[in-house]
Amino acid sequence: MSxxxxxxxxxxxxxxxxxxxSLEAPINSKGSAALSxxxxxxxxxLTASLVVxxxxxxxxxxxxxxxxxxxxxxxxxxxxxxxxxxxxxxxxAYGVAALTFGKVSGGHFNPAVTLxxxxxxxxxxxxALVYAIAQVVAGIAAAAVLxxxxxxxxxxxxxxEKSWWGFMVNGFGQNSPIYLNSQVNISMQFAxxxxxxxxxxxxxxxVSAMRDNGAPSKSFALTSAFAYGAATFITSPxxxxxxxxxxxxxxxxxxxxxxxxxxLSQLWVFWVVPLLAGAVVGLVIAITKTAQHSTPSLDEASPxxxxxxxxxxxxxxxxxxxxxxxxxxxxxxxxxTNETESAENAEDAAAKSDSSDSEEx
Numbered sequence: 594m595s596x597x598x599x600x601x602x603x604x605x606x607x608x609x610x611x612x613x614x615s616l617e618a619p620i621n622s623k624g625s626a627a628l629s630x631x632x633x634x635x636x637x638x639l640t641a642s643l644v645v646x647x648x649x650x651x652x653x654x655x656x657x658x659x660x661x662x663x664x665x666x667x668x669x670x671x672x673x674x675x676x677x678x679x680x681x682x683x684x685x686a687y688g689v690a691a692l693t694f695g696k697v698s699g700g701h702f703n704p705a706v707t708l709x710x711x712x713x714x715x716x717x718x719x720x721a722l723v724y725a726i727a728q729v730v731a732g733i734a735a736a737a738v739l740x741x742x743x744x745x746x747x748x749x750x751x752x753x754e755k756s757w758w759g760f761m762v763n764g765f766g767q768n769s770p771i772y773l774n775s776q777v778n779i780s781m782q783f784a785x786x787x788x789x790x791x792x793x794x795x796x797x798x799x800v801s802a803m804r805d806n807g808a809p810s811k812s813f814a815l816t817s818a819f820a821y822g823a824a825t826f827i828t829s830p831x832x833x834x835x836x837x838x839x840x841x842x843x844x845x846x847x848x849x850x851x852x853x854x855x856x857l858s859q860l861w862v863f864w865v866v867p868l869l870a871g872a873v874v875g876l877v878i879a880i881t882k883t884a885q886h887s888t889p890s891l892d893e894a895s896p897x898x899x900x901x902x903x904x905x906x907x908x909x910x911x912x913x914x915x916x917x918x919x920x921x922x923x924x925x926x927x928x929x930t931n932e933t934e935s936a937e938n939a940e941d942a943a944a945k946s947d948s949s950d951s952e953e954x
Contacts, residue, residue, distance in 0.1 A: 638806025641697050647723045649698035653690040654731035657702050658840050660686035662739055662761045665833060666746070679834065680826035688818030695809040700817065701799075703837040704728055705792060705871035709800045712875025713882075715807040728839040736761075736843025758848040763835040764859045771830055781859075784832045785866055791824035792870035795836050800874060835863040 639646060664682030691700035699716065701707045704725040711721040743757050759773055765784035771777045798820035802813040810816075825834040835841045841863035848856040 638804060638808035639697070639699055643720055643723055646698040646720070647727045649694040650701060650724050651727040651731045653694040653698070653700065654702045654728045654839050655735045657686045657690050657837075658732045658735035658843065659738065661834075661840055662735060662844060665761045665829075666743075666757050676826060676829055679829045680822045683825035683834070684818045684822035687821040688814050691809070691814040691817045695813055698724070699803060699807050700809055700813060702728060702839070703795070703799075703867070704839060705796050705837065705867035706799050708868055708871035709796050709875035709878070710803060710807065712872065713800065713878045715800070715803050715805060729842055732837075732839035732841075733843040733846065736847050740847050755848075755852050758844065758851050758853060758856075760833070762844040762848040762853060762856045763833040763841045763863045764856060765832050765862070766855070766859075768833075768853070768855055768859060769831060770833055779831055781862065785862060787828050787831045788835060788862065788866045789870055791828040791834065791836050792867040793874065794824045794827075795820050796867075796871050796874045800878065832863075836867060838864045838867055 641649070660682055664679050664686075667678070687702065690702055694700055699710070701710065701724055707716065707721045707724045707728070710716045711718050716724070739761075743754055746754075746757060756773075759768065760770060762768060765779045765781050766772065767778075769777075769779035769784070771779055799813075799817050802810050802816040804810055821836065824836050828834040828836065841860060845856040845860040845863075
């Protein structure tokens with residue numbers, strides 16, 4: 594019987610150090626894992642294949658850019674287009690695209706958003722590369738579709754085909770919408786500051802509305818729509834509201850073909866600034882997660898708290914040992930009771946057997 598008592602005790606004593614070891618993993622490792630996971634690229638929560646997701650990003654970005662370019666050109670026709678209508682077009686374009694394709698690809702439609710998502714581990718880097726290529730190609734394709742349509746729009750001596758492209762391209766100086774409307778010059782520095790503010794608003798809102806696995810949250814489409822709408826309202830009078838390198842690339846290429854010689858030379862601003870915003874947002878989110886996981890509690894930060902915690906652990910260990918001894922004693926009592934009952938049953942059975950034998954004789 595003593596062997597049966599020793600085996601449970603030996604098993605619990607062997608498993609206890611293993612459990613303690615797993616619980617002693619430093620909290621900082623969780624925090625650093627968040628940052629390292631971001632740079633390594635996380636697992637996606639989207640079930641579609643990369644080809645299907647890339648195609649969804651292409652179609653969604655094409656729709657967004659086509660709508661935005663159409664809304665930008667509409668400002669040329671009298672009072673038909675205003676800052677409000679341009680912002681509303683951004684709300685509709687990005688909202689509909691996110692609602693339609695968000696569950697398939699995550700609804701990025703913007704290389705800056707994709708960069709930030711990759712930095713925080715919400716999308717793998719190889720997926721991010723495919724997304725960015727699909728987005729830029731879609732933006733160029735949307736502008737290419739508009740190329741044969743522009744000559745069909747109304748033109749005059751003051752409203753030429755070049756003027757249409759002038760309002761669709763993103764730019765500063767003489768390419769700024771304010772300059773085209775009222776001859777007010779916008780410096781490159783001012784355009785960079787405004788574009789950076791708008792891009793930070795967009796990327797921070799869109800990436801924050803994604804789940805950790807890259808899938809969109811329930812409020813993703815609404816958040817994306819209003820973030821782009823607010824940022825477009827701020828930036829559209831200044832530089833035409835890029836906020837998205839994929840939106841700027843196609844118009845810059847074809848405007849250059851139509852005689853706007855400065856469109857391509859200014860394009861770098863509308864690549865560097867949104868991508869810078871994406872990098873800043875991604876790093877801030879990753880560092881914030883790291884700090885949240887690695888910040889020690891009050892008991893861990895204070896030496897007195899550490900002593901108190903260790904004494905509490907010792908008392909808990911003693912209580913656990915006492916409880917284990919009580920359980921063992923109770924177990925022994927149950928075994929002894931069972932043995933006594935078994936012995937009594939055996940004696941009764943033997944007595945009955947003897948009496949039956951005597952009766953037969």
